[in-house]
Amino acid sequence: DGGITQSPKYLFRKEGQNVTLSCEQNLNHDAMYWYRQDPGQGLRLIYYSQIVNDFQKGDIAEGYSVSREKKESFPLTVTSAQKNPTAFYLCASRRTTRDRGQPQHFGDGTRLSIL
Amino acid sequence: AQKVTQAQTEISVVEKEDVTLDCVYETRDTTYYLFWYKQPPSGELVFLIRRNSFDEQNEISGRYSWNFQKSTSSFNFTITASQVVDSAVYFCALSEAGLDGGFKTIFGAGTRLFVKA
Numbered sequence: 001d002g003g004i005t006q007s008p009k010y011l012f013r014k015e016g017q018n019v020t021l022s023c024e025q026n027l028n029h030d031a032m033y034w035y036r037q038d039p040g041q042g043l044r045l046i047y048y049s050q051i052v053n054d055f056q057k058g059d060i061a062e063g064y065s066v067s068r069e070k071k072e073s074f075p076l077t078v079t080s081a082q083k084n085p086t087a088f089y090l091c092a093s094r095r096t097t098r099d100r101g102q103p104q105h106f107g108d109g110t111r112l113s114i115l
Numbered sequence: 116a117q118k119v120t121q122a123q124t125e126i127s128v129v130e131k132e133d134v135t136l137d138c139v140y141e142t143r144d145t146t147y148y149l150f151w152y153k154q155p156p157s158g159e160l161v162f163l164i165r166r167n168s169f170d171e172q173n174e175i176s177g178r179y180s181w182n183f184q185k186s187t188s189s190f191n192f193t194i195t196a197s198q199v200v201d202s203a204v205y206f207c208a209l210s211e212a213g214l215d216g217g218f219k220t221i222f223g224a225g226t227r228l229f230v231k232a
Binding site for chain 1: 121124146147148150152157158159160161162165167206210218219220222223224225
Protein backbone atom coordinates (compact mmCIF):
# COMPACT_ATOMS: atom_id res chain seq x y z
CA ASP A 1 0.00 0.00 0.00
CA GLY A 2 1.21 3.54 -0.74
CA GLY A 3 1.84 5.85 2.14
CA ILE A 4 4.23 7.91 4.21
CA THR A 5 6.64 6.35 6.68
CA GLN A 6 8.15 8.39 9.46
CA SER A 7 10.89 7.13 11.75
CA PRO A 8 11.62 6.85 14.53
CA LYS A 9 8.31 7.02 16.35
CA TYR A 10 10.01 8.40 19.48
CA LEU A 11 13.27 10.33 19.64
CA PHE A 12 15.24 11.88 22.46
CA ARG A 13 17.70 14.72 22.03
CA LYS A 14 20.52 15.72 24.31
CA GLU A 15 21.64 19.32 24.77
CA GLY A 16 23.72 20.58 21.84
CA GLN A 17 22.84 17.62 19.66
CA ASN A 18 21.41 17.62 16.15
CA VAL A 19 18.86 14.93 15.39
CA THR A 20 17.34 13.87 12.06
CA LEU A 21 13.78 12.73 11.52
CA SER A 22 13.14 10.51 8.52
CA CYS A 23 10.22 10.81 6.12
CA GLU A 24 9.77 8.51 3.11
CA GLN A 25 6.82 8.36 0.72
CA ASN A 26 5.97 5.89 -2.06
CA LEU A 27 2.99 7.84 -3.40
CA ASN A 28 5.02 9.46 -6.20
CA HIS A 29 4.00 12.86 -4.84
CA ASP A 30 5.92 15.95 -5.87
CA ALA A 31 5.32 18.04 -2.75
CA MET A 32 6.35 17.21 0.79
CA TYR A 33 5.88 19.09 4.06
CA TRP A 34 7.06 19.12 7.66
CA TYR A 35 4.76 20.32 10.43
CA ARG A 36 5.25 20.80 14.12
CA GLN A 37 2.31 20.11 16.45
CA ASP A 38 2.19 21.52 19.97
CA PRO A 39 -0.77 21.04 22.32
CA GLY A 40 -3.57 23.50 21.55
CA GLN A 41 -1.73 25.11 18.64
CA GLY A 42 -2.64 22.98 15.70
CA LEU A 43 -0.07 22.33 12.98
CA ARG A 44 2.58 24.85 12.04
CA LEU A 45 4.57 24.59 8.83
CA ILE A 46 8.35 24.22 9.19
CA TYR A 47 9.53 23.57 5.61
CA TYR A 48 8.06 22.38 2.36
CA SER A 49 9.40 21.17 -0.95
CA GLN A 50 7.67 21.24 -4.32
CA ILE A 51 10.34 19.39 -6.25
CA VAL A 52 13.63 17.58 -5.81
CA ASN A 53 16.54 19.82 -4.79
CA ASP A 54 14.23 22.68 -3.90
CA PHE A 55 12.59 23.63 -0.61
CA GLN A 56 11.05 26.69 1.03
CA LYS A 57 10.87 27.92 4.60
CA GLY A 58 7.55 27.75 6.34
CA ASP A 59 6.35 29.79 9.28
CA ILE A 60 8.74 28.40 11.91
CA ALA A 61 11.91 27.34 10.06
CA GLU A 62 14.46 28.70 12.54
CA GLY A 63 16.49 25.92 14.13
CA TYR A 64 15.54 23.37 11.48
CA SER A 65 17.05 22.24 8.19
CA VAL A 66 15.88 19.92 5.41
CA SER A 67 17.11 18.33 2.20
CA ARG A 68 15.32 16.87 -0.81
CA GLU A 69 17.83 14.82 -2.77
CA LYS A 70 15.28 12.21 -3.82
CA LYS A 71 11.60 12.53 -4.62
CA GLU A 72 10.68 9.92 -2.02
CA SER A 73 12.64 11.37 0.88
CA PHE A 74 12.43 14.61 2.88
CA PRO A 75 14.44 14.35 6.12
CA LEU A 76 14.20 17.04 8.79
CA THR A 77 17.15 17.92 11.02
CA VAL A 78 16.42 19.57 14.34
CA THR A 79 19.57 21.50 15.15
CA SER A 80 20.94 22.60 18.50
CA ALA A 81 19.78 26.11 17.59
CA GLN A 82 16.17 25.00 18.14
CA LYS A 83 15.87 25.70 21.85
CA ASN A 84 12.42 24.22 22.36
CA PRO A 85 12.29 21.12 20.15
CA THR A 86 9.89 19.05 22.26
CA ALA A 87 6.88 18.47 20.02
CA PHE A 88 5.12 16.06 17.70
CA TYR A 89 6.47 16.26 14.13
CA LEU A 90 4.33 15.31 11.16
CA CYS A 91 5.45 14.77 7.61
CA ALA A 92 2.96 15.11 4.77
CA SER A 93 2.85 14.91 1.00
CA ARG A 94 0.64 16.10 -1.80
CA ARG A 95 0.68 15.13 -5.47
CA THR A 96 1.48 18.73 -6.42
CA THR A 97 1.35 22.11 -4.75
CA ARG A 98 -0.13 23.66 -7.91
CA ASP A 99 -3.64 22.39 -7.19
CA ARG A 100 -4.87 23.90 -3.95
CA GLY A 101 -7.79 21.48 -3.82
CA GLN A 102 -5.67 18.42 -3.22
CA PRO A 103 -5.63 17.06 0.33
CA GLN A 104 -2.42 16.11 2.06
CA HIS A 105 -1.41 12.61 3.13
CA PHE A 106 0.24 12.32 6.52
CA GLY A 107 2.65 9.99 8.26
CA ASP A 108 2.21 8.67 11.82
CA GLY A 109 4.51 11.29 13.28
CA THR A 110 7.65 11.40 15.42
CA ARG A 111 7.52 12.52 19.03
CA LEU A 112 10.71 14.37 19.98
CA SER A 113 11.68 15.02 23.58
CA ILE A 114 14.63 16.60 25.35
CA LEU A 115 16.72 14.42 27.66
CA ALA B 116 -3.99 37.22 6.53
CA GLN B 117 -5.45 33.80 6.17
CA LYS B 118 -6.77 32.37 9.41
CA VAL B 119 -8.79 29.39 10.64
CA THR B 120 -10.53 29.48 14.02
CA GLN B 121 -11.85 26.48 15.87
CA ALA B 122 -13.20 28.02 19.04
CA GLN B 123 -14.09 24.73 20.73
CA THR B 124 -10.96 23.30 22.33
CA GLU B 125 -12.62 20.16 23.72
CA ILE B 126 -16.07 18.65 23.47
CA SER B 127 -17.36 15.72 25.47
CA VAL B 128 -20.53 13.85 24.51
CA VAL B 129 -22.19 10.57 25.34
CA GLU B 130 -22.44 7.95 22.65
CA LYS B 131 -25.37 8.42 20.24
CA GLU B 132 -25.52 12.17 20.78
CA ASP B 133 -25.13 14.47 17.80
CA VAL B 134 -22.22 16.90 17.91
CA THR B 135 -21.21 19.88 15.76
CA LEU B 136 -17.65 21.12 15.42
CA ASP B 137 -17.36 24.76 14.44
CA CYS B 138 -14.90 26.28 11.98
CA VAL B 139 -14.67 29.93 10.97
CA TYR B 140 -12.14 31.15 8.45
CA GLU B 141 -10.73 34.40 7.07
CA THR B 142 -9.33 34.83 3.59
CA ARG B 143 -8.92 37.49 0.92
CA ASP B 144 -8.78 34.89 -1.84
CA THR B 145 -11.87 34.56 -4.01
CA THR B 146 -11.02 30.97 -4.83
CA TYR B 147 -10.08 28.72 -1.95
CA TYR B 148 -10.54 25.26 -0.53
CA LEU B 149 -11.51 24.15 2.96
CA PHE B 150 -10.73 20.78 4.48
CA TRP B 151 -11.52 18.69 7.54
CA TYR B 152 -9.01 16.16 8.90
CA LYS B 153 -9.32 13.65 11.75
CA GLN B 154 -6.39 12.82 14.03
CA PRO B 155 -7.01 9.62 16.03
CA PRO B 156 -4.75 8.69 18.98
CA SER B 157 -2.34 6.99 16.57
CA GLY B 158 -1.30 10.47 15.41
CA GLU B 159 -1.79 10.31 11.65
CA LEU B 160 -4.11 12.93 10.17
CA VAL B 161 -6.80 11.44 7.96
CA PHE B 162 -8.47 13.51 5.26
CA LEU B 163 -12.28 13.64 5.59
CA ILE B 164 -13.61 16.19 3.12
CA ARG B 165 -12.76 19.22 1.00
CA ARG B 166 -15.00 21.98 -0.26
CA ASN B 167 -14.18 24.69 -2.80
CA SER B 168 -15.40 28.25 -2.42
CA PHE B 169 -17.84 28.00 -5.34
CA ASP B 170 -19.70 24.98 -4.04
CA GLU B 171 -21.98 25.82 -1.12
CA GLN B 172 -23.94 22.62 -1.21
CA ASN B 173 -24.00 20.77 2.05
CA GLU B 174 -22.62 17.27 2.00
CA ILE B 175 -23.55 14.12 3.87
CA SER B 176 -21.44 11.00 4.13
CA GLY B 177 -22.93 8.40 6.41
CA ARG B 178 -23.05 9.88 9.93
CA TYR B 179 -20.94 12.87 8.86
CA SER B 180 -22.30 16.08 7.36
CA TRP B 181 -20.78 19.43 6.52
CA ASN B 182 -22.44 22.86 6.37
CA PHE B 183 -20.54 25.44 4.32
CA GLN B 184 -21.85 29.01 4.59
CA LYS B 185 -19.84 31.55 2.65
CA SER B 186 -21.88 34.45 4.05
CA THR B 187 -20.66 33.70 7.56
CA SER B 188 -17.27 32.22 6.54
CA SER B 189 -18.06 29.01 8.33
CA PHE B 190 -17.55 25.34 7.50
CA ASN B 191 -19.08 23.33 10.33
CA PHE B 192 -18.90 19.57 10.76
CA THR B 193 -21.66 17.49 12.36
CA ILE B 194 -21.41 13.90 13.54
CA THR B 195 -24.80 12.25 13.98
CA ALA B 196 -25.25 9.47 16.54
CA SER B 197 -21.65 9.71 17.71
CA GLN B 198 -19.66 6.59 18.51
CA VAL B 199 -16.64 5.95 20.72
CA VAL B 200 -14.51 5.49 17.58
CA ASP B 201 -15.21 9.13 16.69
CA SER B 202 -13.02 10.22 19.61
CA ALA B 203 -10.16 12.15 18.04
CA VAL B 204 -8.86 15.62 17.34
CA TYR B 205 -10.51 17.25 14.33
CA PHE B 206 -8.79 19.94 12.29
CA CYS B 207 -10.34 22.43 9.91
CA ALA B 208 -7.95 23.80 7.27
CA LEU B 209 -7.79 26.39 4.49
CA SER B 210 -5.60 26.42 1.38
CA GLU B 211 -3.41 29.48 0.99
CA ALA B 212 -1.40 30.75 -1.98
CA GLY B 213 2.33 30.65 -1.28
CA LEU B 214 4.81 33.27 -2.45
CA ASP B 215 6.38 30.80 -4.86
CA GLY B 216 3.14 30.13 -6.73
CA GLY B 217 2.34 26.93 -4.88
CA PHE B 218 -0.27 26.48 -2.17
CA LYS B 219 0.09 25.88 1.54
CA THR B 220 -2.46 24.76 4.09
CA ILE B 221 -3.41 26.76 7.19
CA PHE B 222 -4.73 24.61 10.03
CA GLY B 223 -6.98 25.56 12.89
CA ALA B 224 -5.95 24.67 16.43
CA GLY B 225 -8.15 21.59 16.42
CA THR B 226 -11.10 20.40 18.50
CA ARG B 227 -10.62 17.35 20.71
CA LEU B 228 -13.78 15.23 20.78
CA PHE B 229 -14.40 12.72 23.56
CA VAL B 230 -17.25 10.28 23.03
CA LYS B 231 -18.10 8.35 26.15
CA ALA B 232 -19.80 4.95 26.09
